[in-house]
Amino acid sequence: DLKGFIFDLDGVIAGTAQYHGQAWHQLADELGVTWTEELANGLKGVSRMDSLEMILKAGGKENDYTDEQKVAYATKKNDNYLSLIKQLTPADVFPGIKEFLDDLLANGYQISLASASKNAPTILEHLQLASYFTKVVDPATLKEGKPDPEIYTRGAEILGLDPANCAGVEDAAAGVASINGAGETSIGIGTRSELAEADVLFGDTNELTLANIKAQMDK
Ligand code: BG6
Ligand code: MG
Numbered sequence: 463d464l465k466g467f468i469f470d471l472d473g474v475i476a477g478t479a480q481y482h483g484q485a486w487h488q489l490a491d492e493l494g495v496t497w498t499e500e501l502a503n504g505l506k507g508v509s510r511m512d513s514l515e516m517i518l519k520a521g522g523k524e525n526d527y528t529d530e531q532k533v534a535y536a537t538k539k540n541d542n543y544l545s546l547i548k549q550l551t552p553a554d555v556f557p558g559i560k561e562f563l564d565d566l567l568a569n570g571y572q573i574s575l576a577s578a579s580k581n582a583p584t585i586l587e588h589l590q591l592a593s594y595f596t597k598v599v600d601p602a603t604l605k606e607g608k609p610d611p612e613i614y615t616r617g618a619e620i621l622g623l624d625p626a627n628c629a630g631v632e633d634a635a636a637g638v639a640s641i642n643g644a645g646e647t648s649i650g651i652g653t654r655s656e657l658a659e660a661d662v663l664f665g666d667t668n669e670l671t672l673a674n675i676k677a678q679m680d681k
Contacts, residue, residue: 464647464675465627467566468617469595470507471577473633474651474667476554476589479506481546486513489539495521503656507634509578509607510536540581547581550588558668563594565672575599576617576630576640578607597621608636611643618646631670635659649675 473479483502490497501520505513514536518524527535566573574597575582582601586592599616606612618628630641631649638660641648650660651667662678664670 463627464571464629466572466574466618466621466623466629468574468576468614468621468628468630468641468646470630470632470634470637471575471582471585472579473506474556474631475559475591476550476556476585478547478550478585479633481543482506484546485539485543486517488542489514489535490517490521493517493521493523493535495523503635507578507608507632507636507640509601510540510580512607514539544581547585547588550585552590555589555591556667558666558670560591562667562670562672563591567594569672572621572623573597574617574621576613577601578613608634609639609643611640611645614640614644614646618644629662629675632657632660647679 469475471478472482486505487497495517501517505516508516514532515524518527563573573594575595576599578601580601582598586595597620599613599620601613604612614630615625617630618625621628625645629647629649631651632638632641633651635657638648638650638657642659647662648660649662650657651664654663657663662675664674
């Protein structure tokens, strides 16, 4: 039985995945790396430095820069990203998310956050959702990023729950792999072609309800 829900942030709670994409695209252009949809999808959910490595690798430039230069590029991307999210307001919360969170709490479920983003606390403040997420995995304390299971394992741990009693909600293939690896139920928001391994799948956040989840799990 499900007792807890572990949420990704970017692309699940709000449309910030798009801003990450925009900022990485701009950096890829500057580095002379061709931006493709495949690269864009592969970066979803992936940590800041791992994302930069993936971009450099896609362009065959993984050996062209020192660690110091890489940190400078990642910082530049983040500064660009921060300027894009400055204007976020509660109106940017995806449809149905607030209702789902309220419903979960009203029904005694526990919730935690498993975002790879170091900007997650800031974004939750902008969206006025910080009070829902008193339990947040700090990505700075992780050894491995998504698709490794570590972050979703920790998401269950901080709730004091067995992973088997938890579901994770994700928009990224790397995130779904992390949830599945942790032994939790994976709920994907997106398309079957992108999120092939999701246990439960919705095309849109407004379909994310306890009744709809139960209906797909019972099938
Ligand atoms: C994830 C995003 O939530 O966080 C990725 O899906 C992003 O796109 C990652 O790279 C790390 O975020 P940040 O804000 O710490 O650079
Ligand atoms: Mg995401």
